[in-house]
Amino acid sequence: MEQTALTYLCPDCMAYLRYDGKEQKWVCDYCGGKFTREELEQRGAETKQDDYEVKPRAEAAENTAEISYHYEENITETDEDLSHLRAYHCPSCGGEIVTDDVTAATFCVFCGNPTILPTQLEGEYRPSAILPFETDKEDARKAFLQLCKGKRLLPKGYTSEQRLEKITGVYVPFWLFDCKADFDYHATGENVITWSDTRFIYTKTDLYHIHRAGTMEFENIPLDASEKMQDDLMDALEPFHLEKKKQFDMSYLSGFLAEKYTYEPKDLYDRMTKRITPGVEHKAAEGGKSYQRVYGVKCHTDFSSKQQSYMLLPVWMLMSKYDGKEYLFAMNGQTGKIVGELPVSNSRSAKWFVIIFCISFVIVMIVLALLAMGGVL
Ligand SMILES: [Zn+2]
Ligand SMILES: [Zn+2]
Known part of the structure; x- marks a missing residue:
């Protein structure tokens, strides 16, 4: 199978370009050039690409070290099924880059140049939009150091320069669901009044049958579509301001890791309905007449998803291993919101x-x- 790897080049010096979220421009670290999309189009910016055959599995396996950003330790897979590996040639140095079959943008392990694997995002895997990074690696480093600050029980050297270097920007694939929820809510409401005269204490209990039915519409509920990402952490990075999305273009991937989806929308449907159910039930329960006590609540909701769109969202990540356990630090690449756990x-x-x-x-x-x-x- 023919695979292509490409690198975007600086129109001035032909070194590689990377997208800088802070600048909102493509920058060249070699000559300091900064370019907008229009400037790149005007200058006829070139890409360097390389087409070749995918290597047989056994050969491809030899160079798997250092590619995974998921672990600090290098992983060498030996006895496993290697059919998920893909081999590419770096357009800059010709070195062999081996990735898994979901990686769409990476770095060359030999020369460090950003390398995009466009064939991974073709056809059904082509995202409709991308939310470009608005923060840079320095912001992520600062946020990580801030999180670690004053933590006396942190392992020694946990904030080493070596570790900070490993903070990587990743475009994570997300499905965004538009969904309609028709709810039908039944409950019993109770109001009790008490009064007394000289002889008796009276208690009057009024019971009401509460029935509410309605429809709620949801738009753009994001769910990460990558098997590798921890769902709860990805949920915690929200909100993403999706109104700033851009039409998908490969050049945004330059300088980041990117993946294509591993979960189809149908795989995420249950997760999506579970996420919005509490909101629907809360909405169904509120409003109307007030009661002293409400019990016997039954809420039935029918969900219907009208459509989904596929988008890449920006996340800075640092995965580290300590004492056999994995710790992930993640930062929303747009807003700077952070989530993460630190080892003790x-x-x-x-x-x-x-x-x-x-x-x-x-x-x-x-x-x-x-x-x-x-x-x-
Ligand atoms: Zn340059
Ligand atoms: Zn290279």
């Missing part, structure tokens, strides 16, 4: 435990001594 160093927590124990022990001893002296006096 066992030896540091032990040290702090000892320090706190010793301080408490000394305080207790002083208090006891004072009490004893007080007793004597």
Whole structure:
């Protein structure tokens, strides 16, 4: 199967270009050139590409090291099924780049140049839109350092320059659903009034059957379509301001990793309805007459999805492994919102435990001594 890899080139010096979210321009790190899309079109910016055959599996497997951004440790797959690997030649240095079958943009492991694999995003895999990065790697580094700041139990050297270098911008594939929810809500409402006269206390209980039916419309509910991404973390990165989306163009991928979807919309349908159900039920329950107590709630909702669109959304990521567990730091590449977990160093927590124990022990001893002296006096 014929595969193509391409790199966007600077019109001034022919070094590679990368899209800079902060500048909202394509920049050349070599000569410092900065170009808008119009300028690139006017200058007739070129791409360098390379077409060749995909390597047989065994050969392709030899160079898998250092490509995965999911782990700090290099992964060498040996005994596994390697049919998911794809091999490309770097358009700049000719070195062999091996990726998995969902990667659409990466970097050459030999020369570091951004390399786009356009055949991965063809046909049904071509996104309708892309939300370009609006932040740069420096913003992501600062956000990560801020998150780590003052965390005494962080493993030593966790914020090393080496680790910060591994923060990578990724275009994550998302399906955006438009959905209609028809709800039918039944419940019992109860109002109790009490009064008394000289002889009796009276209680009047009114019971009401509450029935509400209605329709709610949802637009652009984003769900990540990548098997590799943790769903809850991706959900937590929202909101994305989708009104700033751009028509998809490969050149935005330059300087980032990108993937095509692994989940079809039908695979995500249940996840989508689960996400909006609480909102529908909340809406169905509110408004109307108020009751002191509402019970016996039954809410039935029929969902119908009118359409979905496929889009690439920007996320900065840093995956690290500590003590056999994976920790992901992620930042919304548009808004800068961050989510993530940090590891706790066992030896540091032990040290702090000892320090706190010793301080408490000394305080207790002083208090006891004072009490004893007080007793004597
Ligand atoms: Zn240049
Ligand atoms: Zn290269």
